[in-house]
Structures are given as structure tokens and as C-alpha cells.
Amino acid sequence: MKRIVTLQDLSCLGKCSLTVMLPTLSAMGIECSLLPTAVLSTHTAFPAPAVLGLTDFAFRTLEHWKTIGAGFDGILTGYLSGPEQVALAQALTQDFAESGTVVITDPAMADHGRLYGGLSPELVPAMAKLCRRADLCLPNLTEAALMAGLPCREEADLNRCRYLGERLLEMGCRAVMLTGAETGPGQIGWYYTDGAGEAFGGVEKLPRSCHGTGDLFAAVVSGGILLGMEPGKAGQLASEFVARAIGGTGADSRWGVAFEKELPWLAQQCR
Numbered sequence: 001m002k003r004i005v006t007l008q009d010l011s012c013l014g015k016c017s018l019t020v021m022l023p024t025l026s027a028m029g030i031e032c033s034l035l036p037t038a039v040l041s042t043h044t045a046f047p048a049p050a051v052l053g054l055t056d057f058a059f060r061t062l063e064h065w066k067t068i069g070a071g072f073d074g075i076l077t078g079y080l081s082g083p084e085q086v087a088l089a090q091a092l093t094q095d096f097a098e099s100g101t102v103v104i105t106d107p108a109m110a111d112h113g114r115l116y117g118g119l120s121p122e123l124v125p126a127m128a129k130l131c132r133r134a135d136l137c138l139p140n141l142t143e144a145a146l147m148a149g150l151p152c153r154e155e156a157d158l159n160r161c162r163y164l165g166e167r168l169l170e171m172g173c174r175a176v177m178l179t180g181a182e183t184g185p186g187q188i189g190w191y192y193t194d195g196a197g198e199a200f201g202g203v204e205k206l207p208r209s210c211h212g213t214g215d216l217f218a219a220v221v222s223g224g225i226l227l228g229m230e231p232g233k234a235g236q237l238a239s240e241f242v243a244r245a246i247g248g249t250g251a252d253s254r255w256g257v258a259f260e261k262e263l264p265w266l267a268q269q270c271r
């Protein structure tokens with residue numbers, strides 16, 4: 001069985017980050033180890049969550065894991081609450097990425113043209129550095145523009161994706177999969193480029209966007225790649241899974257998307 005480790009927060013209510021990663025990757029048949037960076041009462045789209053930072057604990061965890069000879073086929077980093085946690089992601093990669101380990105970074109820090117609540121702009125260059133070290137990064141269009149030092153725009157069509165993808169490759173990223181791309185009329189999906197070629201795909205756009213879908217997308221893409229899928233196949237599986245989950249979600253998506261009932265379908269696709 002493949003084993004992935006994922007570094008991000010544990011938001012106790014409002015499904016995102018670790019509470020999405022663990023069930024989704026498990027359903028895909030992947031063993032998922034957790035390195036929590038912080039515990040929050042809710043994610044930050046709810047007002048004033050209680051927060052317990054776990055940076056020291058996470059560094060101690062890495063030290064402990066070294067003593068027991070832990071190893072991973074994949075490393076997936078997501079939401080980090082500040083530049084000091086980027087150092088944690090770097091340590092994880094430095095200490096545990098072996099020759100066959102796939103390193104994936106989701107610079108989960110912004111959407112709809114702005115940073116998530118409570119994050120400082122210093123996180124942007126730190127995340128960009130992390131993306132440069134990864135085999136694949138998974139920004140949405142806001143995160144891509146911020147990391148490339150460009151103004152955020154509404155446009156998300158293929159021209160915009162190609163432009164942002166090129167800027168990120170120029171910055172030193174090895175491969176980029178942009179999420180929230182408008183890949184055709186009425187379509188939403190992903191755009192992939194690695195300099196050698198491009199691919200894109202998506203699904204029919206639903207008339208709403210929901211909280212936590214970026215994390216769900218990152219989990220499925222990472223799992224798919226670990227299972228040996230081409231990036232495009234993994235991206236398409238992720239888009240379809242997210243669309244199914246949004247379809248079953250109630251009016252207030254801050255509680256998270258209803259992905260649980262779709263896990264058997266996802267497991268079936270991974271057999």
C-alpha cells in the first residue's frame with residue numbers, strides 16, 4: 001500500500017484540510033499519515049476560531065519519525081498559518097523525500113482575489129519557495145497570481161491559465177496544475193503544464209462555489225498520482241469527485257461539502 005504524509009491544520013468543524021484528506025485518501029486505498037500544524041475550532045471562514053499552534057510539536061514529530069525510520073511515497077503540504085510553518089514543510093521534505101517520493105504542494109492561502117482571513121502577505125513568497133521545490137503545485141488562480149506577483153483578475157479562461165502557468169514555470173516550478181480554471185464554455189476544472197506539454201479538463205460548472213473544495217481536489221489529485229495515474233487523469237477524477245460532492249451539499253457550504261456519500265464511487269474508480 002502506498003503511504004502519503006500530509007502537513008496541514010486540523011479544523012475541528014467545517015470540513016477542510018486534514019478532515020478531508022484522511023477519509024478521501026483512505027477511500028482511495030492509500031495509507032495517510034498526518035502532521036498537524038495547528039488545531040482550530042473551525043476553519044477561518046467562520047469568525048474568530050480558537051487556535052492552538054502546533055509548530056513545535058510538528059518539529060518534534062519529525063525528529064521522532066527519523067528515529068523510527070519512517071518513509072513516505074508521497075508528501076502533500078496544504079494550508080499553513082505562517083512563514084514559520086513553511087520551514088516545517090521544508091524540513092519534512094528535506095528529511096523524508098527519497099528518490100521515489102512525490103512532493104505535492106497546495107499553496108492553500110487565498111481565493112477570490114484575496115488571502116484567507118488571518119494570513120499575512122509574507123506567506124506568499126514563502127509558499128512560492130515551497131512550490132518551486134515540489135514536483136507538482138496546485139494553486140487556484142488567485143494563489144498563482146499572488147505568487148507570480150501579478151494582479152488578481154476575474155478571468156479564468158485558458159489564455160489566463162496558460163499565462164499564469166508560464167509565469168510559475170519561469171519562477172522555477174516543475175509542474176503546475178491550476179484549479180478553478182474555466183476550461184470551456186460553462187466548464188470548470190484544471191489546467192496542467194510542465195513545460196513539455198499541457199493538458200486541461202473539467203466538468204459542467206455548478207452555479208455555486210463551496211468551501212473546502214480545493215482541499216478535496218488536492219487529496220484526489222495526490223492520491224491519483226500516487227496510484228500511478230497521469231496528472232490529467234488524476235485532475236479529471238478530482239473534478240468529477242468535487243462536482244459530485246458539491247451536488248449533495250446543503251445551502252451553507254461553510255460546514256464543508258458533502259463528500260462522504262461519494263467515497264464509495266471514488267474507491268470504485270481507484271480499483
Ligand code: PXL
Pocket residue numbers: 009011016017040042043044045079108116211212214215
Ligand atoms: O480550505 C483551506 C483552509 C484550510 N485550513 C484553514 C482554512 C482554510 C480556508 O479558509 O481557514 C484553517
